[in-house]
Amino acid sequence: MRVRVGRWPYPYRFAFGITDDTDQSNAARVRAVYDFCLSLGIRPTHCAWVYHPEQSCGIVHDQMPEAGAVLQDPEYAAVCRELIARGAEIGSHGVSSGNNTRESVREGLREHGEIVGSPPRVICFHKHNAENLYWGEEFSSSSIIRWLVRRLVPTSHERYEGHKQSSAYFCGDLMRARFDYTRLFRTVSLNVLSKNPSMPFHLDDKPYVKYWFSCVAQDLRACRRVSARSLDKLAKEDGLFLLYAHMAEKFVDDDARIHPEVQRAFSLISSREDCWKDQVSSILDRLLAIKNLIVTPRRSGCVVSNPTHVVLRDVQFRCGREKIVAQGGQVLRPDVNGVFVLPEIPAYSAVSLFKSEEALAAGDPRGISGIEVLRMKLEEVRRLLLFRSDYRSTKLREKEFVEPAAQVRVGTADGE
Ligand SMILES: [Zn+2]
Incomplete structure (x- = not known):
C-alpha cells in the first residue's frame, strides 16, 4: 500500500512562522507589533539580547554595536514574559550586539532563561559578532570559496571565532548545550522548503551547531509578495513560509502604527484556515520528525x-x-x-x-506477493518432476543392484 504523508498537522496545508531580529527594538514597538501578530493568531519567535554591548561588533572592521532593547531592561523583560504567556516564543539574538567573550556568553545564556522563565531554543547570530559560530566565510572550509566570497563582497570579510577553542570568544560547547536551532541560509523563494527540504539539518563538520535552518530574509519585500496566489502555491507545495524580519524596526512606527504592507500580508495569512501558524521551534520540531x-x-x-x-x-x-x-x-x-x-x-x-x-x-503486514506464490508453485512442480525422474532411476538402480547381488548370494550359497 502506497502512502503519501503531509508535513503539517491536519488540516493545515502550509505553515507560517517568523524569526524576529531585535535590532533597533524598544519595549513599546515590540509590544505593538506583537499585539498585532497575536491578535491574528500569528506566533513569532522574538530573538532577544540580554546585555547592552560592552565591545564593538566584529574583529576586523570593529563596527559600532547596534542599538536595541535588552532583557536587563525591566520594562522590555516584562513585555517578553507577557509575550511567552500569550503564545509567542523568545529566542536569542546572542548575548549582546557587541562581541561577547566566553564568560559573557555563559552568564548571558543563564540570565536569559532566568529573566524570561524559559531558556531559548532558537538563535540567530547578530551581524559580525566575534563569537558567532562558523559564520561568514568561516562556513566554508574551501579556500577557493572563501577567496570568491571576498572578491564578490569585499566588506563581508570578518573573523568569527565562537567555534575556535583557542579564542577568548570560544563558546561552541555552551551554544550546543543551549540551542536546538540556528539560522543559517536565506532564500529568495517564499517556500523555504522548496530550496531546503531537509531543514533542520546537522553538519558533521560543524559539531557545535545541533541543527541549522533557513529563512526568507527580505522583511517588507517578502510581505509584498504575499498574495492569494502565492499562498495557494505554498499550500500546493505543502510548503513553509518562514520569514526573517526586523519587526520592531521595520514593521511598526513609534506611534504603534503597523506598516500597511504588513497589515495586508499578515491579515491575508491569518485568514487562511489551511495555514499552520506557530513558533519557530514548534515548526522545526515538526519538520525534524516528519523528514525522518x-x-x-x-x-x-x-x-x-x-x-x-x-x-x-x-x-x-x-x-x-x-x-x-x-x-x-x-x-x-x-x-x-x-x-x-x-x-x-x-x-x-x-x-x-x-x-x-x-x-x-x-497480523502479517508484509504478506506474500503473487509472484512469490507462483514461484513456489513452480518449485513444487519442479520437485515433483525431479522426484519422478529420481524414482525412475532409483528403480532402475535397484534392479541393476539386486540382480548381481542375487548372483553373489547364489554364489555364496553354492560355497556353503
Ligand atoms: Zn541583528
Missing part, C-alpha cells in the same frame, strides 16, 4: 516509523483507499479530499496500518 518518518509500504498495509524524539500528532496522509484499519482496530476513513489522519505517532515507535480487518487479524 519512514513509511514502509506493505502488501496488507504499511508500517509508519518515527525514529525521532518528537511525538507526531495529527499526521495526515493519502493512500487512495476508502478505509484503513489501525493496529488497535480503529477504522480510519478519509475526509472529502481523500486525506486520512493518524492522531498520534509516539516518539521512537512504529505504527502498523492495514487495508482491512482481515489483514489486521492476520
Whole structure:
C-alpha cells in the first residue's frame, strides 16, 4: 500500500512562522507589533539580547554595536514574559550586539532563561559578532570559496571565532548545550522548503551547531509578495513560509502604527484556515520528525516509523483507499479530499496500518506477493518432476543392484 504523508498537522496545508531580529527594538514597538501578530493568531519567535554591548561588533572592521532593547531592561523583560504567556516564543539574538567573550556568553545564556522563565531554543547570530559560530566565510572550509566570497563582497570579510577553542570568544560547547536551532541560509523563494527540504539539518563538520535552518530574509519585500496566489502555491507545495524580519524596526512606527504592507500580508495569512501558524521551534520540531518518518509500504498495509524524539500528532496522509484499519482496530476513513489522519505517532515507535480487518487479524503486514506464490508453485512442480525422474532411476538402480547381488548370494550359497 502506497502512502503519501503531509508535513503539517491536519488540516493545515502550509505553515507560517517568523524569526524576529531585535535590532533597533524598544519595549513599546515590540509590544505593538506583537499585539498585532497575536491578535491574528500569528506566533513569532522574538530573538532577544540580554546585555547592552560592552565591545564593538566584529574583529576586523570593529563596527559600532547596534542599538536595541535588552532583557536587563525591566520594562522590555516584562513585555517578553507577557509575550511567552500569550503564545509567542523568545529566542536569542546572542548575548549582546557587541562581541561577547566566553564568560559573557555563559552568564548571558543563564540570565536569559532566568529573566524570561524559559531558556531559548532558537538563535540567530547578530551581524559580525566575534563569537558567532562558523559564520561568514568561516562556513566554508574551501579556500577557493572563501577567496570568491571576498572578491564578490569585499566588506563581508570578518573573523568569527565562537567555534575556535583557542579564542577568548570560544563558546561552541555552551551554544550546543543551549540551542536546538540556528539560522543559517536565506532564500529568495517564499517556500523555504522548496530550496531546503531537509531543514533542520546537522553538519558533521560543524559539531557545535545541533541543527541549522533557513529563512526568507527580505522583511517588507517578502510581505509584498504575499498574495492569494502565492499562498495557494505554498499550500500546493505543502510548503513553509518562514520569514526573517526586523519587526520592531521595520514593521511598526513609534506611534504603534503597523506598516500597511504588513497589515495586508499578515491579515491575508491569518485568514487562511489551511495555514499552520506557530513558533519557530514548534515548526522545526515538526519538520525534524516528519523528514525522518519512514513509511514502509506493505502488501496488507504499511508500517509508519518515527525514529525521532518528537511525538507526531495529527499526521495526515493519502493512500487512495476508502478505509484503513489501525493496529488497535480503529477504522480510519478519509475526509472529502481523500486525506486520512493518524492522531498520534509516539516518539521512537512504529505504527502498523492495514487495508482491512482481515489483514489486521492476520497480523502479517508484509504478506506474500503473487509472484512469490507462483514461484513456489513452480518449485513444487519442479520437485515433483525431479522426484519422478529420481524414482525412475532409483528403480532402475535397484534392479541393476539386486540382480548381481542375487548372483553373489547364489554364489555364496553354492560355497556353503
Ligand atoms: Zn541583528
